[in-house]
Amino acid sequence: MQKALEKRPLTTICIVQVAEKKGESYAPFLVWLLIISMAAVVFAMFAFDIKGGDASALLGGTAILIMTVATLLVEGIHGLDKIADHLTDGLVFAFKVMGQILPIAGFFFLGNPEAVVKIMGEGAPGYLFDIGKMLAQAIPPQGFLSAFGMLILGIITGLDSSGFSDLPMTGTLAGAKAGGNQGVQ
Numbered sequence: 001m002q003k004a005l006e007k008r009p010l011t012t013i014c015i016v017q018v019a020e021k022k023g024e025s026y027a028p029f030l031v032w033l034l035i036i037s038m039a040a041v042v043f044a045m046f047a048f049d050i051k052g053g054d055a056s057a058l059l060g061g062t063a064i065l066i067m068t069v070a071t072l073l074v075e076g077i078h079g080l081d082k083i084a085d086h087l088t089d090g091l092v093f094a095f096k097v098m099g100q101i102l103p104i105a106g107f108f109f110l111g112n113p114e115a116v117v118k119i120m121g122e123g124a125p126g127y128l129f130d131i132g133k134m135l136a137q138a139i140p141p142q143g144f145l146s147a148f149g150m151l152i153l154g155i156i157t158g159l160d161s162s163g164f165s166d167l168p169m170t171g172t173l174a175g176a177k178a179g180g181n182q183g184v185q
Contacts, residue, residue, distance in 0.1 A: 023070075041059055
């Protein structure tokens with residue numbers, strides 16, 4: 001009985017190791033395909049002046065083609081089912097990540113006076129700049145206290161780790177403190 005128990009885990013380990021090596025023979029080809037394809041995408045973007053949404057579409061389409069080729073090579077006849085699974089997993093991951101970022105970005109777009117006019121129309125307030133001006137009046141415009149105040153503001157607003165709150169707020173505060181005067185240091 002003890003010998004049977006000892007053999008069972010070894011069999012399981014061997015099966016896992018074989019499953020991990022599935023498609024290993026295609027790895028060098030796929031690495032070079034990826035490198036050459038991405039270099040071609042970057043070259044095409046510069047050569048044909050592709051920008052914005054068109055560049056995103058070119059990059060995304062290339063990534064989907066590479067994923068399709070890799071999945072069909074590794075999975076064979078079951079590759080089409082796996083491609084759908086990979087696409088679903090990627091979209092779910094993207095929504096999980098962007099679901100947290102979009103509301104934060106939306107509030108800061110509403111706080112920017114230039115962006116809020118495009119969203120809500122003329123006369124809409126830009127609260128982000130108002131907060132920056134209020135903080136600029138509380139912190140002296142030059143010296144150690146100014147730098148320390150900016151540091152504390154960056155630390156406090158950076159606690160959410162998104163980057164959407166601390167960068168616009170510290171930038172707005174710096175602009176409000178300088179009052180448009182680039183000579184203020």
